[in-house]
Amino acid sequence: MGLTMKLHHFSPCSWDEPSLSLACTKRLRPPPPTSATSTLTAFDLKTFIRPDTKKDSSYPRTGVVEMQPGGTRWNPTQEQIAILEMLYRRGMRTPNAQQIEQITTQLGKYGKIEGKNVFYWFQNHKARERQKQKRNTLGLAHSSPITPTTTTTTTIVTPIPLDPSGGEDSPYKRKCMNWGFECLVEDRTLELFPLHPEGR
Amino acid sequence: MGLTMKLHHFSPCSWDEPSLSLACTKRLRPPPPTSATSTLTAFDLKTFIRPDTKKDSSYPRTGVVEMQPGGTRWNPTQEQIAILEMLYRRGMRTPNAQQIEQITTQLGKYGKIEGKNVFYWFQNHKARERQKQKRNTLGLAHSSPITPTTTTTTTIVTPIPLDPSGGEDSPYKRKCMNWGFECLVEDRTLELFPLHPEGR
DNA sequence: GCAAATTAATGATTTATTCAAG
């Protein structure tokens, strides 16, 4: 479990294979009368494969460093972190698309940010709080009774607000999907964060 | 295993409390909000909560067979599957945002589809091909040496087209991110699939 | 033949793991 050397790059394939022989691999679910087999032979796949020009097409191909002038990855500001942490403490764990969008809009006032940053932040924060807690729990289990050690600041983790009430009616219900960003952009900018963006 | 008749698409949460309960997957009372740091305490989070107007929220309760799109999941057509499988055979594994967009556009000619469907399809297909192969490998490992068995048609898995050229310039580079859908929509509709879309 | 019940397949989400920037 450790050395998965996955490095699938883009294929310089030559698209001359004509065929697509649908080798019905399954015994179950026999394919319905497919009219598509014969028709899907010829199309220009090359258009797909072009080695990614992204939208920001104008990049200096100088050969080595083609990085966005703003830097590579999101570098959150203090205000952004503070807000995110508050939301987390308040119980937010996996915001849905709309929530992400709104958060992003607001946090954008304090620095450059994208929706995915917000999404990833919650993912990572949740996961790392979890493992931190687990580490603490296990550590205390067999460690010497008094070892505050001050190293782990033990961040009192407000447990995820699960449904504690016995009244269950669904064994587990998914809630949100984090897609749907496609064109959800509305221009009404809500005033959710009455903070005074000062410094920075 | 099949009598769960729960489909409360609309969580009847009452958001009347001045505090807030985000990430309310189930109906639950907001937990006592763990005194937050006093600086960023006041803002109106309720604005986040409005129960998401994006989705359908209006089901044909009249008992009619009117399957209105919105609450259902993607049900791919034969043509769509055929194209996706071809792309997969050709080596595509994790298309980037732009590729997903283009594929979506093209597959949209054969049925309703979104970008996330394409993304998920590749994720799932890749994973399930992997586990299928693993199962086969393990099965053959301790099975009798000659067992053609003809049952599993062994879908000749075109190995992932690795970069064969010695000319590498980046030692493993994460290539794509599947975000960035925000507003990538261009209206030039490429004609990648010169197929004649006929009704399913 | 047929609809309800069962099962297999698979779409959609969440969680765990990994890579790498700073």
Added chain:
DNA sequence: CTTGAATAAATCATTAATTTGC
């Protein structure tokens, strides 16, 4: 070392095939 970013694995949830009893 910390943590943003990305992918893989595990899991949930829903739909279609298939079976079953009539």
